[in-house]
Amino acid sequence: GLGASDIDDPLRLLMGVRPDIILYGCTSATLAHGPDFDRKLAARVKSVSGTETVTAAGALVSALEVLGAQRVGLASPYVPAINDTAVAFLAEAGIETVQRSEAAVPLSNEEQGAMTPDEVLASGTRADHDDADAIVLSCTDMRSVESVARLEEALGKPAICSNQAMMHEALRRLGIDDPVEGFGMLLERPRS
Incomplete structure (x- = not known):
């Protein structure tokens, strides 16, 4: 990137289109x-x-602040080493990660994007914890925006994904x- x-x-x-x-x-x-x-x-x-x-x-940090979430479950298609950096990033913003769900093997961008909404939902569910105020679905390639509402309904707490945030x-x-x-x-x- x-x-x-x-x-x-x-x-x-990009500036030619004046966004x-x-x-x-x-x-x-x-x-x-x-x-x-x-x-x-x-x-x-x-x-x-x-x-x-x-x-x-x-945007993820801003969204968590809007929702008042200080403790989160983190789900991503990243390997543990990258999730470690995500946990550290959130910690620097005053957000504690109480549970994680991550990929066991590295996934390419295409493989991250190929995860089905049901697979994202399952990953988000694995990231849940009784102490989590919200679930964070981290990765713009992952089809998490299709899973957010279902995850919230299943868990009874906010779910935030990168694209939605x-x-x-x-x-x-x-x-x-x-x-x-x-x-x-x-x-x-x-x-x-």
């Missing part, structure tokens, strides 16, 4: 380098583009407060 050092040229190409907001859609790319890198990347994108910028990892943050920054039904508690609530 693109990092802070090699993002300028692609951003300049209102830019979503940096790779959760693990910024999770792996920590919150400071995540903030610097978002600032760099905004500096080069002049456009509001949301990262997936930053980015959409919530984008709508909030753009001043769009209308609820979005069918994609979990986060999008169904007012954003103001």
Whole structure:
């Protein structure tokens, strides 16, 4: 994926369409380098583009703050070493991970995207814990947006996924407060 050092040229190409907001859609790319890198990347994108910028990892933290979730279960298609960085990222934001569900072997981007909504639901269920305030489904490739509402219904608690969190943050920054039904508690609530 693109990092802070090699993002300028692609951003300049993108600016021809004059977007209102830019979503940096790779959760693990910024999770792996920590919150400071995540903030610097978002600032760099905004500096080069002049456009509001949301990262997936930053949006997950914002979503958890909106929901008041301080303890989470984490489900992802990442291997344990990458999940370790996700746990550390969340911890730096004051969020404790109380349970994890992860891939036993590395999955390619295509394999992450090929996970069915039922497989994502099962992974999210494995990440549940009595002490978890919410479940985090981390990975923009994973088809988790299709599983969020079902997971919430099954567990009786909020579930946040990377794409849903980015959409919530984008709508909030753009001043769009209308609820979005069918994609979990986060999008169904007012954003103001």
